[in-house]
Amino acid sequence: MEEFALIMRHEDGKKVASPEQMQAWMKQTMDWIGGIAAQNKFVSGTGLPFDGARVVHSNGVVTNGPFGEIKETIGGIIVVKADSFEEAVAFAKGSPVLQGEGNTMEVRKIAKGDGVH
């Protein structure tokens, strides 16, 4: 069994949602994660709130971020256990983030600490 990171990408992080929408997303996200945990496949996860985010540039300049020229941003990340990329992708497909047009889920294998990867 491998571990995979499922990275939630929002096409436009600045989009403002209504409180009702946020409430609904929150429930859907919790149900989605709960469903993965019910299969004993959940490892860890965290949301990455946009509030107060900063971007540090190579010239030392710090800007309010994370939105620079591109609006796309990362909204959260969870780590799951899966036998294959296919299984991890199937988990990603359940993410409510995908209900937002243009949003994506990125699936990445976690490097093992075995010196090979």
Place this chain on the structure above:
Amino acid sequence: MQQPELIPHLFRTEFRKITAVLCRLFGINHIGIAEDIASETFLSAVETWSYKGIPENPTAWLYTVAKNKAQNYINRNNLFTEKIAVQIKHSSSEKLEMEIDLSDKNITDSQLQMLFALCHPSIPTDAQIGLSLRILCGFGIDEIANAFLTNKETINKRLFRAKEKLRAEKVAIEFPHENEISKRLETVLTTLYLLFSEGYYSESQNTVLREDLCMEAMRLTSLLIENEQTNLPNVNALFSLMCFHSSRFAARKSENGEIILYNEQDERLWNEELISRGTYYLHQASQGNKLSKYHLEASIAYWHTKKADTKEKWESILQLYNQLLIVEYSPIAALNRTFALSKANGKQEAIIEAEKLNLANNHFYFTLLGELYTGINNDKAKKHLETALSLAKTQSDKNTIQKKIEILKIKVS
């Protein structure tokens, strides 16, 4: 009180106190001696009281006799005097005779310290439970055997090995250091939780014994609450959980001993006082910033004290199970979460989720699928329940499933 009732009553309340105090005095290597002296004390009581009548203060009588017996043992046993008593003398300026202290405070302290010693992480869990029942709850070997549905030899062996292990690991009978308490407490709470569950879910036909197990688990947990250093949020949460569960004692068994499922229980039989105590301790538990699995389970149990099916109830239970599974996965939590999902989000969604659970040899899993398919596809529901029946191990589980199949047959025809 008549003597036939008095002795068992005193045995239940005093045996463990004497044993805990003597264990602490003699050290972990001599648990057996402490047990023997406590047992002999009760034998003396039976012999003496039969002829001379019951003394005015039976408890004080027992303590005096136990002290004398312990003192005699110390004086008589050379090996003991040379090796252990020397240490005792050195560790205290008081005279040896004053050391056998059966005051309330020392009894409580000894029981708490023994609780931490017996629930040492190096001791296997079933041995921790067995030893706690024997030493801290004063259960007889046959009672423990009955609770675990096994025989006396097995329990004797288990306890013997556990005592060997305590000796080998040189477990100290002492209160853990302040910075170790929360870590050591985890094991203690797990044992108390399992002790309670053993009583609550035991297949033993002996209802009184099962309730006793639960009561003892609650008594030991409340010892922790009464102690300032261990009066922590997760201890209160566990106690709250125990209160909520035990509030349903009277309602969950029929007159002929069959389990009555939650939704068929007569809620008028639920114990209001225990429910409000549970609520009180859940409130006490809601301090601090660590959410333990006991908090989540107690909160789930809290919602179950409200019989009416409301959207709020099932949505709350679903979210609590989501969190519980993130904290700690267990098959039963996964199944209960899926049941809550069916109540909150509908059966169709729950069926899809249930089929991902991968619990193919668990009869509760097929019972759940049977439940979910009922009214949607009754043939499938029946097939799942039949699979559940073939996997069920205990008679009461089989009876429950059989009943569901019968009800389904009526619906189909």
